[in-house]
Amino acid sequence: MSATRIEHGVSRPAPVAIEVDGTPIDAFPGESLATALLAAGVRAFRRTASGAPRGPFCNMGVCFDCVVTVDGEREVRACAATVRAGMRVETGADGAG
Amino acid sequence: MEQAEVAVVGAGPAGLAAALLLARHGVDVVLVDEQARPGGQIYRQPPRTFAGAGLPPGRAYASGHALLEAVEGSAVRRRLRTLVWGLFEPEESETAQVNGSTPRPAWVLALADGEGLHRLAARHVLLAAGAYDLPVAFPGWTLPGVMAAGGVQAFVKSQKLLPGRRFVLAGAHPLLLLVADQLLAAGADVAAVALAQQRPAVVEALAAAARLRGRVAGLAGAAGPMLRLRRAGVPLLFSHLVAAAEGVEGLEAVRLRPVDAAWSPYAGTDVRIECDTLALGYGFVPSTELARQAGCAHAWRSAAGGWVTAHDAWLRASRAGISVAGELTGVAGAEQAVEEGRLAACGILGDLGRVDAAGAERLAAESRRRLRPLRRFSTLVQERFEPRREALAALARDDTIVCRCEEVTAGELRASLAGHPHLGDADAVKQLTRVGMGPCQGRFCQLTVIALAAEATGRTPAELGPFTARPPVKPVPLGRLADAAHPYPEEVDA
Numbered sequence: 001m002s003a004t005r006i007e008h009g010v011s012r013p014a015p016v017a018i019e020v021d022g023t024p025i026d027a028f029p030g031e032s033l034a035t036a037l038l039a040a041g042v043r044a045f046r047r048t049a050s051g052a053p054r055g056p057f058c059n060m061g062v063c064f065d066c067v068v069t070v071d072g073e074r075e076v077r078a079c080a081a082t083v084r085a086g087m088r089v090e091t092g093a094d095g096a097g
Numbered sequence: 098m099e100q101a102e103v104a105v106v107g108a109g110p111a112g113l114a115a116a117l118l119l120a121r122h123g124v125d126v127v128l129v130d131e132q133a134r135p136g137g138q139i140y141r142q143p144p145r146t147f148a149g150a151g152l153p154p155g156r157a158y159a160s161g162h163a164l165l166e167a168v169e170g171s172a173v174r175r176r177l178r179t180l181v182w183g184l185f186e187p188e189e190s191e192t193a194q195v196n197g198s199t200p201r202p203a204w205v206l207a208l209a210d211g212e213g214l215h216r217l218a219a220r221h222v223l224l225a226a227g228a229y230d231l232p233v234a235f236p237g238w239t240l241p242g243v244m245a246a247g248g249v250q251a252f253v254k255s256q257k258l259l260p261g262r263r264f265v266l267a268g269a270h271p272l273l274l275l276v277a278d279q280l281l282a283a284g285a286d287v288a289a290v291a292l293a294q295q296r297p298a299v300v301e302a303l304a305a306a307a308r309l310r311g312r313v314a315g316l317a318g319a320a321g322p323m324l325r326l327r328r329a330g331v332p333l334l335f336s337h338l339v340a341a342a343e344g345v346e347g348l349e350a351v352r353l354r355p356v357d358a359a360w361s362p363y364a365g366t367d368v369r370i371e372c373d374t375l376a377l378g379y380g381f382v383p384s385t386e387l388a389r390q391a392g393c394a395h396a397w398r399s400a401a402g403g404w405v406t407a408h409d410a411w412l413r414a415s416r417a418g419i420s421v422a423g424e425l426t427g428v429a430g431a432e433q434a435v436e437e438g439r440l441a442a443c444g445i446l447g448d449l450g451r452v453d454a455a456g457a458e459r460l461a462a463e464s465r466r467r468l469r470p471l472r473r474f475s476t477l478v479q480e481r482f483e484p485r486r487e488a489l490a491a492l493a494r495d496d497t498i499v500c501r502c503e504e505v506t507a508g509e510l511r512a513s514l515a516g517h518p519h520l521g522d523a524d525a526v527k528q529l530t531r532v533g534m535g536p537c538q539g540r541f542c543q544l545t546v547i548a549l550a551a552e553a554t555g556r557t558p559a560e561l562g563p564f565t566a567r568p569p570v571k572p573v574p575l576g577r578l579a580d581a582a583h584p585y586p587e588e589v590d591a
Contacts, residue, residue: 002262010257056260063537
């Protein structure tokens with residue numbers, strides 16, 4: 001079960017590689033990090049203090065449930081960040097701290 | 098310090114229309130938005146790197162195209178990827194800086210972007226921050242795969258992504274039908290669409306809306322999606338409210354509960370549907386945080402989305418130098434937002450002395466004329482599709498999380514409310530239980546907290562009040578600011 005990119009009526013640029021929890025995945029320049037993670041099958045973007053999984057909810061930068069660590073920087077909203085070649089992403093952090 | 102005559106917060110329909118009109122009259126205007134591209138949520142554009150992907154076809158988006166094109170070639174200064182986290186009165190030193198030839202700025206906007214924190218002084222501020230999906234707390238609503246309908250729509254429309262394999266849509270707002278239609282068109286497996294209202298009520302409301310407009314446009318066009326959903330064999334369940342989301346690491350199934358006209362459960366069996374994505378569309382909440390933080394008066398109007406910013410006939414808020422337009426005045430959609438943006442701009446032109454009183458009236462006449470039928474239409478939609486807040490709050494069982502950030506449950510809230518019957522307002526509940534103290538600053542729990550408090554105390558939402566909005570109204574990314582070696586991810590322009 002995962003998300004799929006819509007191919008009809010849209011042509012994307014050549015993909016770039018980003019690293020998610022140590023594994024390289026393909027992402028398309030311009031798309032949001034949330035899109036790239038969902039398309040790669042990631043559902044739990046962060047864990048709460050109690051360990052519960054969370055993923056994108058509002059997808060408009062308001063709920064802060066899709067926060068991940070990007071290049072060491074914590075609590076980056078995946079829905080508001082754009083993918084960049086070589087970006088290193090860590091999921092699973094407690095984002096409410 | 099940066100300066101502008103007018104700062105417009107929010108680059109959706111209202112903000113775009115207002116900024117364009119102001120710029121046409123020679124006003125130095127800055128349009129600030131958190132997104133990488135203008136358009137707000139309704140006209141949220143795909144990345145520039147995606148060839149061939151524009152906004153969906155149809156009337157609803159046509160005026161968006163025109164506004165976005167116009168702003169490209171205009172004198173409107175755009176400050177994108179920029180968060181406005183506070184509105185302040187100028188400090189003494191700042192007043193001195195701009196005194197002399199320049200008039201005293203009325204407000205200073207606190208900004209945060211990839212480079213750091215900035216201050217922007219403006220003589221007038223127009224708040225057009227839009228709205229977000231109404232959060233509803235029910236068992237399992239925090240599971241990955243449960244999303245706001247607007248969020249699902251933004252993935253499809255602007256990211257060209259189906260965020261799951263099999264979708265259930267549950268809600269009470271006609272937008273849900275449009276989202277289901279867009280999902281179908283994009284090839285998604287839509288397992289069911291569940292509306293809380295009874296079938297005759299929805300059919301009658303859509304017919305009334307279409308009659309009022311005299312033409313099928315905007316949300317009145319929800320009849321088309323309904324037909325297409327039926328043709329595609331998508332079950333359209335009326336009188337069903339979302340009851341639970343099931344799963345461990347992510348959504349696996351949804352339970353929909355039969356309800357009566359008041360959305361109360363009656364003796365019936367839950368419908369259980371396996372799916373990996375649930376889109377929730379029970380309504381919208383105006384984004385009034387900045388207006389509240391700045392001290393503008395607000396009124397409780399449930400049908401209009403909850404707290405709306407009080408304003409005069411020129412859309413001026415209760416604090417001098419602040420105007421509002423679009424969803425902050427009540428959730429009414431893009432067409433009305435555009436005209437409100439123009440009307441507010443006319444008022445600002447008058448306040449700035451660019452036009453005299455008669456000139457402002459002349460300029461505003463067209464928008465005032467257009468707003469009359471638009472407001473009749475939006476009032477009808479608001480009234481017919483008003484969320485039944487008590488019924489939604491009753492979905493939260495004692496172990497259901499209400500505050501997603503601090504993981505405060507409905508049971509904790511109910512116990513606190515029962516133990517402290519003197520609690521007079523929402524802020525007191527917040528201090529006692531930590532609800533609303535996390536990164537979303539209460540946006541996703543506030544209305545549930547107020548509904549639970551209203552039930553426990555017998556007070557009205559108007560008496561309980563919203564949470565006090567304090568700066569920063571959104572977390573300021575201090576980590577990012579501390580290290581300039583980590584630039585804010587830039588959009589890659591082709």
